Amino acid sequence: MFIINQEIVELTSEKLRQHFGEAILTEEVEMDMPVYTVKKEIIVDLLRFLFDDEILRYRFLTTMCGIHYPDNKQQFGVIYHLHSLENNQRIRIKTFTTIEDITIPSATAVFAAANWMEREAYDFYGIQFPGHPNLKRILNVEDMDYFPMRKEYPLEDGTRQDKNDDFFGR
Amino acid sequence: MKEDIQKNIDPGDVAGSEIHEFVTLNVGPTHPATHGVFQNVMTMDGEYIVDTEQTIGYIHRAFEKIAERRAYYQILPLTDRMNYCSSPLNNTGYLMAVEKLLGLEIPKRVQYMRIIIMELARIADHNVCNSVIGVDTGALTVFTYMFQDREKIYEIWEQVCGSRLTTSIGRIGGFERNWNEKTWTLLRKFVKEYPKSLKEFENLLMRNRIFLDRTVDVGAISAEKALNYGFTGPNLRATGVDYDVRVTSPYCSYEEFDFIVPVGTTGDTHDRFMVREEEMWQSLSIINQAIAKLDAMDDKETFNADSKAYVMPAKEKVYNDMEALIWHFKQVMGEIDPPKGEIYHAIEAGNGELGFYIVSDGGRSPYRCHFRRPCFIYYQAYPEMIKGNLLSDAIITLSSMNVIAGELDA
Numbered sequence: 001m002f003i004i005n006q007e008i009v010e011l012t013s014e015k016l017r018q019h020f021g022e023a024i025l026t027e028e029v030e031m032d033m034p035v036y037t038v039k040k041e042i043i044v045d046l047l048r049f050l051f052d053d054e055i056l057r058y059r060f061l062t063t064m065c066g067i068h069y070p071d072n073k074q075q076f077g078v079i080y081h082l083h084s085l086e087n088n089q090r091i092r093i094k095t096f097t098t099i100e101d102i103t104i105p106s107a108t109a110v111f112a113a114a115n116w117m118e119r120e121a122y123d124f125y126g127i128q129f130p131g132h133p134n135l136k137r138i139l140n141v142e143d144m145d146y147f148p149m150r151k152e153y154p155l156e157d158g159t160r161q162d163k164n165d166d167f168f169g170r
Numbered sequence: 171m172k173e174d175i176q177k178n179i180d181p182g183d184v185a186g187s188e189i190h191e192f193v194t195l196n197v198g199p200t201h202p203a204t205h206g207v208f209q210n211v212m213t214m215d216g217e218y219i220v221d222t223e224q225t226i227g228y229i230h231r232a233f234e235k236i237a238e239r240r241a242y243y244q245i246l247p248l249t250d251r252m253n254y255c256s257s258p259l260n261n262t263g264y265l266m267a268v269e270k271l272l273g274l275e276i277p278k279r280v281q282y283m284r285i286i287i288m289e290l291a292r293i294a295d296h297n298v299c300n301s302v303i304g305v306d307t308g309a310l311t312v313f314t315y316m317f318q319d320r321e322k323i324y325e326i327w328e329q330v331c332g333s334r335l336t337t338s339i340g341r342i343g344g345f346e347r348n349w350n351e352k353t354w355t356l357l358r359k360f361v362k363e364y365p366k367s368l369k370e371f372e373n374l375l376m377r378n379r380i381f382l383d384r385t386v387d388v389g390a391i392s393a394e395k396a397l398n399y400g401f402t403g404p405n406l407r408a409t410g411v412d413y414d415v416r417v418t419s420p421y422c423s424y425e426e427f428d429f430i431v432p433v434g435t436t437g438d439t440h441d442r443f444m445v446r447e448e449e450m451w452q453s454l455s456i457i458n459q460a461i462a463k464l465d466a467m468d469d470k471e472t473f474n475a476d477s478k479a480y481v482m483p484a485k486e487k488v489y490n491d492m493e494a495l496i497w498h499f500k501q502v503m504g505e506i507d508p509p510k511g512e513i514y515h516a517i518e519a520g521n522g523e524l525g526f527y528i529v530s531d532g533g534r535s536p537y538r539c540h541f542r543r544p545c546f547i548y549y550q551a552y553p554e555m556i557k558g559n560l561l562s563d564a565i566i567t568l569s570s571m572n573v574i575a576g577e578l579d580a
């Protein structure tokens with residue numbers, strides 16, 4: 001379990017609410033991690049704010065991944081895990097977007113580590129990141145024309161003729 | 171010469187300078203010097219590297235997609251194949267993440283056993299990395315010497331789980347069976363003989379004139395850049411930042427163990443080599459402490475958590491006892507719902523912070539299972555580390571970063 005640094009978490013919530021107000025949609029603590037859901041328009045400013053703040057110092061981007069909830073109106077999400085090494089506090093920031101406008105501003109200006117992580121999110125979900133220096137597929141072949149991690153794409157290719165799974169429980 | 175390259179990068183600038191002709195060199199996916207399948211298309215000016223473009227994904231096996239269609243206990247073999255030089259670290263990290271989600275309480279004896287397995291994996295991984303740095307400078311015999319020690323570690327793992335490389339060691343809640351006598355014999359023999367072997371390795375390589383000339387001040391990176399690029403593990407510690415997940419967020423009873431976190435200064439290849447070398451000594455010390463703690467415990471029988479819902483009952487009970495049969499059925503057929511929620515858990519793997527972000531919707535398989543793979547994240551910094559350097563330096567930088575293709579692509 002990660003130990004929650006109560007002071008720093010309360011300070012983070014207070015500063016974020018003060019600075020961004022309405023754009024912080026929800027804040028909660030999920031087991032041992034404070035989670036903030038924010039509007040996508042301010043995400044880069046938020047990351048920059050948390051990076052620059054002298055007390056909070058969230059200067060390490062642990063990881064960033066995409067997620068797809070096909071039943072929600074805002075289907076695609078990007079989830080950032082930040083870590084303040086000096087205060088030993090981690091937070092999770094979620095931001096969602098609709099399929100019509102599937103863009104989220106790129107965080108590469110704040111964290112150089114976000115470069116490949118955003119390429120992976122683009123490769124798997126098709127989320128565009130305006131501001132990214134080199135947004136192309138990273139793990140799959142260049143000429144693939146679908147986004148494999150989306151929920152509508154099945155795990156196995158349904159057109160295969162050579163496998164008969166009738167007698168194998170799935 | 172290096173300074174000239176930085177200034178005269180434009181090939182059209184002829185007045186008063188040498189004409190530079192750029193050559194594209196494909197250090198291709200199948201190459202004996204890149205230990206793994208990944209490609210670097212380098213633009214070279216003679217022997218100096220101007221720029222490099224990386225291609226990865228040759229061994230992408232869609233683990234994150236497969237994990238969405240497998241039960242939690244079925245994802246374990248997938249985690250073997252990420253950093254395949256130290257599978258038990260990946261396995262144990264994943265199992266601890268799932269246990270965090272399920273809220274299982276793991277007995278102390280199991281925690282100490284897991285620590286022994288994880289530190290053996292760390293020794294195996296650093297063995298390979300350090301001897302491979304030696305190989306890339308031309309010292310091929312150290313590699314063959316160190317693999318003998320890796321063989322001894324393989325034999326210990328084989329007694330515990332049956333496999334040598336892709337171990338799938340452990341189950342949710344602990345291990346699948348108690349360790350037999352042979353495991354303990356092999357383990358005690360290993361910790362007695364390994365210091366001599368590691369000292370021999372050090373004598374061959376550490377103060378070797380040629381090795382020092384090849385590795386000091388090669389492929390350096392500063393601490394701020396490394397943190398911005400998301401470096402963790404020995405690569406980050408070589409730059410001077412003492413970030414180790416075992417110390418900042420202790421898991422599996424690491425807080426009870428006494429060990430030093432070695433830290434470098436300049437972040438060059440030599441520092442990375444030395445950090446890994448010292449970490450092997452520290453891992454050995456942790457294993458000795460764990461063996462002492464286990465010997466001091468009265469309980470020699472517990473090997474998994476006391477949880478009927480998530481730990482498979484013993485086979486003899488399944489065939490003879492009605493209740494055990496029912497629990498076995500429920501677990502295999504997915505009748506037990508894990509709690510809804512999401513967790514992130516991280517461990518200190520051979521290359522740094524290996525993280526598991528699992529989103530559960532209460533079903534048999536995770537809704538989203540994301541692996542935070544340290545290799546994938548720090549390999550982005552490679553072009554910047556080798557710009558303006560010689561090709562041979564670039565190869566040594568690559569091997570000292572310990573880029574394992576399985577962890578790069580997953």
